[in-house]
Amino acid sequence: MSAAPQPVRHDLARSLAQSRTWDLVVIGGGATGLGVALDAAARGLSVALVEAEDFAKGTSSRATKLVHGGVRYLAQGNLRLVREALRERAILLRNAPHLAQPLPFLLPVYGAKGRWFDQWFYGSGLMLYDLLSGRQRLGRTEFLGAQAAAHLAPGLQVRGLTGAVRYWDGQFDDARLALALARTAIARGATVINHCAAVGLLHEAGRIAGVVIEDRESAQRNSLRTRCVINATGVWVDEVRRMDRTPRADLVAPSQGVHVVVDREFLPGGHAILVPKTKDGRVLFGVPWLGKTLLGTTDTPRTDLAIEPEPFREEIDFILGEASRYLARAPTRADIRSVWVGLRPLVKAPNEDPGDTKALSREHAVLVERSGLATVTGGKWTTYRAMAEDVLAHCMANQLLPSRPAGATAALPLVGAPASGERPLSDPPGLHLYGTEASAVLSLPGAEHDLAPGLSEAMVRFAVRHEYARTVEDVLARRSRQLFLDARLAASIAERTAAILCEELGERFDAGKSLRDFAALAGRYCQLPAQPAQ
Numbered sequence: 397m398s399a400a401p402q403p404v405r406h407d408l409a410r411s412l413a414q415s416r417t418w419d420l421v422v423i424g425g426g427a428t429g430l431g432v433a434l435d436a437a438a439r440g441l442s443v444a445l446v447e448a449e450d451f452a453k454g455t456s457s458r459a460t461k462l463v464h465g466g467v468r469y470l471a472q473g474n475l476r477l478v479r480e481a482l483r484e485r486a487i488l489l490r491n492a493p494h495l496a497q498p499l500p501f502l503l504p505v506y507g508a509k510g511r512w513f514d515q516w517f518y519g520s521g522l523m524l525y526d527l528l529s530g531r532q533r534l535g536r537t538e539f540l541g542a543q544a545a546a547h548l549a550p551g552l553q554v555r556g557l558t559g560a561v562r563y564w565d566g567q568f569d570d571a572r573l574a575l576a577l578a579r580t581a582i583a584r585g586a587t588v589i590n591h592c593a594a595v596g597l598l599h600e601a602g603r604i605a606g607v608v609i610e611d612r613e614s615a616q617r618n619s620l621r622t623r624c625v626i627n628a629t630g631v632w633v634d635e636v637r638r639m640d641r642t643p644r645a646d647l648v649a650p651s652q653g654v655h656v657v658v659d660r661e662f663l664p665g666g667h668a669i670l671v672p673k674t675k676d677g678r679v680l681f682g683v684p685w686l687g688k689t690l691l692g693t694t695d696t697p698r699t700d701l702a703i704e705p706e707p708f709r710e711e712i713d714f715i716l717g718e719a720s721r722y723l724a725r726a727p728t729r730a731d732i733r734s735v736w737v738g739l740r741p742l743v744k745a746p747n748e749d750p751g752d753t754k755a756l757s758r759e760h761a762v763l764v765e766r767s768g769l770a771t772v773t774g775g776k777w778t779t780y781r782a783m784a785e786d787v788l789a790h791c792m793a794n795q796l797l798p799s800r801p802a803g804a805t806a807a808l809p810l811v812g813a814p815a816s817g818e819r820p821l822s823d824p825p826g827l828h829l830y831g832t833e834a835s836a837v838l839s840l841p842g843a844e845h846d847l848a849p850g851l852s853e854a855m856v857r858f859a860v861r862h863e864y865a866r867t868v869e870d871v872l873a874r875r876s877r878q879l880f881l882d883a884r885l886a887a888s889i890a891e892r893t894a895a896i897l898c899e900e901l902g903e904r905f906d907a908g909k910s911l912r913d914f915a916a917l918a919g920r921y922c923q924l925p926a927q928p929a930q
């Protein structure tokens with residue numbers, strides 16, 4: 397069976413070149429922008445979205461992979477935020493069960509004091525979490541003894557373990573979910589294109605009238621006329637706000653979060669672990685994901701906005717140090733398969749201390765400037781749909797868009813969504829991540845030839861033909877997650893991947909450049925910051 401017909405990138409570029417006035421142009425193809433494009437298209441508005449790099453190349457491919465209400469925000473007493481996120485968690489799990497699923501967590505407690513105080517303290521908080529989930533609860537919070545906890549999470553440090561609290565949340569494949577959003581928006585009539593940047597804004601009588609875009613493949617510039625522009629560029633929103641002429645105070649204070657990936661043997665079983673209070677008062681997760689274990693994350697203020705930020709040595713030491721306190725077998729630097737860094741777009745409030753990003757708001761912000769430029773940033777992946785509804789409501793209230801009722805995406809299955817997920821996301825990657833499109837993948841040449849476990853030649857062809865992959869990185873970082881799971885392995889299959897891209901894209905594909913770029917990137921994902929000389 398073949399996948400449902402959809403426009404190829406060339407058709408999308410041609411649609412952008414037509415002379416017309418769009419209802420809405422969205423800048424940025426991460427979770428936020430794609431959510432907006434889908435919501436607007438589902439309400440019948442004409443939408444164009446431009447993404448400078450690739451869908452989810454920014455923060456949206458670098459999450460801890462949790463679809464969650466935010467246990468941490470519960471501790472901060474932000475019940476409204478938690479309740480909204482729990483509602484969105486349920487919607488996401490329903491609309492994309494191949495890419496977002498329930499996951500059980502253990503919160504281990506140690507020592508005699510932990511047995512009574514911590515277990516009671518965290519347990520009652522997590523019971524409140526259950527209560528806030530209402531009918532959308534994914535499982536019951538339970539108190540476990542040390543033996544039961546060690547049985548469920550055999551990698552846990554048992555020395556001093558006195559018990560655990562077990563609770564439920566969700567997990568997802570962030571980059572593939574972003575692709576599903578892009579493709580669902582396209583299926584709903586939106587023109588959503590990657591490798592195409594917004595490089596300027598057009599003004600008429602002091603109001604925004606359009607966006608100047610540059611296709612990074614053809615180097616062609618073009619102007620899109622539109623009634624409304626939504627700036628959804630994550631940590632880069634202030635750069636786009638500066639294109640709007642009047643200089644203003646920055647909205648975002650970025651903070652970086654590092655994850656390291658180690659083999660599954662460090663945390664076998666299907667449970668994630670939550671360390672509720674690290675030595676410096678953060679939370680740390682160990683999450684089984686696509687056959688590996690993710691450990692993270694950190695929260696370090698950062699003022700530069702690199703698309704590929706580098707981890708600091710202290711961040712790696714911190715993650716490994718904390719992991720060694722909670723895992724029976726402590727992972728070392730030599731065990732790290734991949735390390736990646738994401739930038740959180742935290743929203744600044746006036747007079748907040750930019751040095752303490754743990755204290756900055758995790759809520760999203762919507763700002764409509766006098767020119768009509770609407771900016772949406774902050775929040776989290778889990779709440780992308782609520783953020784889309786909110787920014788569209790602001791645009792409608794400001795008469796930038798015609799009024800259309802909200803709720804169009806609450807029960808809208810994303811491309812590929814089966815009735816229920818076949819296999820857990822903690823399992824190694826495979827065809828199950830394609831949902832109802834698995835048979836379309838199998839019908840392509842090379843379905844029986846694997847480049848790496850869970851990545852067949854046919855999947856690479858599918859990535860090009862149906863998922864808008866244009867480079868080796870697009871395939872190995874986001875259509876498949878090889879770069880994030882094992883950077884050395886990803887580097888070793890780059891040439892074979894490039895050869896398939898050549899067959900599929902012909903002379904439009906610059907194999908030499910794509911391979912050089914990917915080799916440099918994979919090098920960064922497996923190279924750790926040097927340790928000081930002893």
Ligand SMILES: Cc1cc2nc3c(=O)[nH]c(=O)nc-3n(C[C@H](O)[C@H](O)[C@H](O)COP(=O)(O)OP(=O)(O)OC[C@H]3O[C@@H](n4cnc5c(N)ncnc54)[C@H](O)[C@@H]3O)c2cc1C
Nearest residue numbers: 424426427428448454455456460462594630653738777778
């Ligand atoms: C370490 C870490 C862990 C996290 N874990 C979780 C989690 O487990 N669960 C959860 O719910 N949330 C999590 N989050 C939060 C979540 O990942 C982010 O809130 C979300 O991904 C932000 O999406 P975005 O679309 O706003 O930004 P981005 O994903 O960064 O998207 C912005 C896009 O805009 C593009 N862009 C920039 N300038 C231009 C331009 N001029 N023209 C066109 N395009 C442009 C960029 O290339 C980028 O792709 C985490 C965040 C971090 C940093």
